[in-house]
Amino acid sequence: MGWLTETGRVVALESDAVWVEADRSAACGKCAARAGCGQGALSSLLQSGKGRVRATSGDTLDAGSCQLGDEVLIQVPESTLLGGTLLIYGAPLAAGACLSILAARWGDLWSAVAFVGGLLAAFAILRFMSLRAGGVLPGLAEPRLAARSANQLDDLLVKS
DSSP states (O other), rough: EEEEEEEEEEEESSSSEEEEEEEHHHHHHHHHTTTTOOHHHHHHHHHTTTTEEEEEEOOOOOOGGGTTOOOEEEEEEEEHHHHIIIIIIHHHHHHHHHHHHHHGGGOHHHHHHHHHHHHHHHHHHHHHHHHHHHSSSSSOOOOEESSSSSSHHHHHHOOO
């Protein structure tokens, strides 16, 4: 299993985790689909390109040893990205499509209304599940801390 990595700065501390602020525009600049993707534009519009994520202790770095302002490397399993994408985008589209097909016998307007209702209901269910599980959707892994500085990052990459 592979890992996706991102660097960020510690902005808040908890007893068992830290909150890391990462620059989303840096990741968008490296992506081949940046010109056709709405995520970069949406995040820059809504959050000025900054994203905060909660990261738990990892194998090489404990959350309790981090200080505010530390630059850290966080890791997320690739399977979480793929599963999360399928869940967050696929479930609402499937719900909307199913309801739209069921409502098609009453005409196009009802079919369109049912599709929008299915989308909204699925997003609400996902939001409720996320809040109930402490901010993480069930079955998806939380990001974990991997390293604190560039020196630790070099050591970590040599070991892998």
